[in-house]
Amino acid sequence: MNSETRIRVLATKPGLDGHDRGIKVIASALMDAGMEVIYTGLRQTPQQIVEAAIQEDVDVITMSSLSGAHDYLFPKVMEILKEKGVDDILVLGGGIIPDDDIEALKSCGIAEIFGPGSDTREIAKFIRENVKR
Amino acid sequence: MYEDQEIELLKKENERWSEEVQQKLAKRPERKKEFVNTSGIPIKRLYTPLDNEEMDYFSEVGFPGEYPFTRGVQPTMYRGRHWTMRQYAGFASAEESNRRYKFLLEQGQTGISVAFDLPTQIGYDSDHEMAMGEVGKVGVAIDSLLDIETLFDGIPLDKVSTSMTINAPAAILLAMYIAVAEQQGISPKKLRGTIQNDILKEYSSRGTYIFPPKPSMRIVTDILSFCSGNVPQWNSISISGYHMREAGCTAVQEVAFTIANGIAYVEAALKAGLEVDSFGPTLSFFFCCHQDFFEEIAKFRAARRLWSTIMKERFNAKNPRSMMIRFHTQTAGCTLTAQQPKNNIMRVAFQALSAVLGGTQSLHTNSMDEALCLPTEESVRIALRTQQVIGYELGVTDTVDPLAGSYYVESLTRDICERAEDYIKKIDEMGGSPEAIEKGYIQKEIQDSAFKYQREIEEKDRIVVGLNRFQLEEEKVTGLLKVDPAVRTTQIENLKKLKSKRCSSKVEKLLAALKKGAQGDDNLMPLILESVKAYATLGEICDVLKEVFGEYGQPTPF
Numbered sequence: 001m002n003s004e005t006r007i008r009v010l011a012t013k014p015g016l017d018g019h020d021r022g023i024k025v026i027a028s029a030l031m032d033a034g035m036e037v038i039y040t041g042l043r044q045t046p047q048q049i050v051e052a053a054i055q056e057d058v059d060v061i062t063m064s065s066l067s068g069a070h071d072y073l074f075p076k077v078m079e080i081l082k083e084k085g086v087d088d089i090l091v092l093g094g095g096i097i098p099d100d101d102i103e104a105l106k107s108c109g110i111a112e113i114f115g116p117g118s119d120t121r122e123i124a125k126f127i128r129e130n131v132k133r
Numbered sequence: 134m135y136e137d138q139e140i141e142l143l144k145k146e147n148e149r150w151s152e153e154v155q156q157k158l159a160k161r162p163e164r165k166k167e168f169v170n171t172s173g174i175p176i177k178r179l180y181t182p183l184d185n186e187e188m189d190y191f192s193e194v195g196f197p198g199e200y201p202f203t204r205g206v207q208p209t210m211y212r213g214r215h216w217t218m219r220q221y222a223g224f225a226s227a228e229e230s231n232r233r234y235k236f237l238l239e240q241g242q243t244g245i246s247v248a249f250d251l252p253t254q255i256g257y258d259s260d261h262e263m264a265m266g267e268v269g270k271v272g273v274a275i276d277s278l279l280d281i282e283t284l285f286d287g288i289p290l291d292k293v294s295t296s297m298t299i300n301a302p303a304a305i306l307l308a309m310y311i312a313v314a315e316q317q318g319i320s321p322k323k324l325r326g327t328i329q330n331d332i333l334k335e336y337s338s339r340g341t342y343i344f345p346p347k348p349s350m351r352i353v354t355d356i357l358s359f360c361s362g363n364v365p366q367w368n369s370i371s372i373s374g375y376h377m378r379e380a381g382c383t384a385v386q387e388v389a390f391t392i393a394n395g396i397a398y399v400e401a402a403l404k405a406g407l408e409v410d411s412f413g414p415t416l417s418f419f420f421c422c423h424q425d426f427f428e429e430i431a432k433f434r435a436a437r438r439l440w441s442t443i444m445k446e447r448f449n450a451k452n453p454r455s456m457m458i459r460f461h462t463q464t465a466g467c468t469l470t471a472q473q474p475k476n477n478i479m480r481v482a483f484q485a486l487s488a489v490l491g492g493t494q495s496l497h498t499n500s501m502d503e504a505l506c507l508p509t510e511e512s513v514r515i516a517l518r519t520q521q522v523i524g525y526e527l528g529v530t531d532t533v534d535p536l537a538g539s540y541y542v543e544s545l546t547r548d549i550c551e552r553a554e555d556y557i558k559k560i561d562e563m564g565g566s567p568e569a570i571e572k573g574y575i576q577k578e579i580q581d582s583a584f585k586y587q588r589e590i591e592e593k594d595r596i597v598v599g600l601n602r603f604q605l606e607e608e609k610v611t612g613l614l615k616v617d618p619a620v621r622t623t624q625i626e627n628l629k630k631l632k633s634k635r636c637s638s639k640v641e642k643l644l645a646a647l648k649k650g651a652q653g654d655d656n657l658m659p660l661i662l663e664s665v666k667a668y669a670t671l672g673e674i675c676d677v678l679k680e681v682f683g684e685y686g687q688p689t690p691f
Contacts, residue, residue, distance in 0.1 A: 024583065039689055072265060
């Protein structure tokens, strides 16, 4: 596959959480699966995430939070994407996300939540099947 | 250890036995072609005295409480008293956390361990934009001395020991603790506890850095120097392998990278003019207890042997207390599964047992629901009870270092020592751990191990019960602990009130003095202590230091 047809993914850590094992493992796994991954590093604000996604022209955003701030940060990213009129990026979330919160996150446009124990091959498969462009 | 004749006989018999087993393998093969632990050390079918033929008991193992401390740092270990049962806790507001600490103390916990929220750990007050969504979530929100007064209200600080997981702003929180103790009429000389204060592993794995490495190391040495004179019973640093292990590294890497960081702190302190035995006894450590039972026990023994040798031979420490690796242990959060979460109770129990058999000085047992959320009171109680069952019922505490002399454990202890030494040598050659971190070497090693571990699980080379084998249809989990988002609003209101009530000209004067101190090379601790006493906020103090020191930006790993 050449780089033009490769799926481009922004892997990111919104907020102040420093647990980056999961997101880095996923970044490596998606690269292994032939995708192009841009990893932002820690401490990204929702604004920065959306800007990076637009600038890097990605097809997918994967974001991870283990600090419990997902209930604020994930919807905020979706809100800013909407404001900017971006509706063709597949957005996935992960981390320590209680079952009770998943519905609310999905209702604001996050396609899927992958919690602890998720198989990275399943995530790659999900991306391939659901990528919007 | 053995007579030549015995060894010869043993070699012959061992060969005979191995051949016989080999012949039977065709018919009854073993479960796996090769058995390897997480550190990549091949595990043999059987260990015998032959594996310890070269072992010198006195120089490698010795007696508990004596160099090289392989068997433990105290002569009587748990026959004297149990390890400190210390559950890491804190969430939401200072009031709520204060209630949790009192609950835990009533339940028989013997030390407090404070978890701070991320804004506090990264130097933001609760009203900062970067704090949005994070206030009170993974720990208690602390903005000023007022919050610390509430946090320890009714807890006599001369009776408990307190561990604070705080790194970049460690000086500020220690200063607040000293200030509150003074309000209770307690001299800093009587305070017992620990600040984590281990900035190097923040860059390599934990992520709550603020300033660049160089000024951060200066703050660390300022604290070491201040504590050795003023707070002598305080552990001024807790050099932590835990977070690197949780980020994915192996047992050998955990020992190696932790000790390499320890070496860097000692070198920095020596360079700042401190004498090794003046601060050596206040260094403490923090390890993980992971899932491979014997590997973990051997790891703790190896870490003690290695550190004591380094302190004695490399840094010429004379005080045996400088050579002791005294450590806290926490069970491995990353081994907990969100699937069938009650199984985590067993995982935690076995891991805790390995820490006890490894001779830990204090222990946190994780709660079964930590792969799902912050632990509830019930799950914290079970975790604490797990330690109490080990301490009071199993009998493992009745003799010191009961696994010493096990052919396997002694051999594994040596293997881990040797492999960790190889890493330390490599890091030395890079110029030490700060340089190795700057080059991204440590991060890369951790990341590669994490990826390998994940792949092993996905390929089912590594079985995780309930996750990739023995699965059940999972039920939706409810009744989890949830932090009230109103915590942030209350914190912000309190900040407003504080700022209108305190003497702002005094705060300004003290912050200006702090800035001047930071620009020069005065010890920052006394300046920070004065500032917190005047109710300067954590965010204000960090902002002043940021102006002088700048902020650290993480290089990208891919």
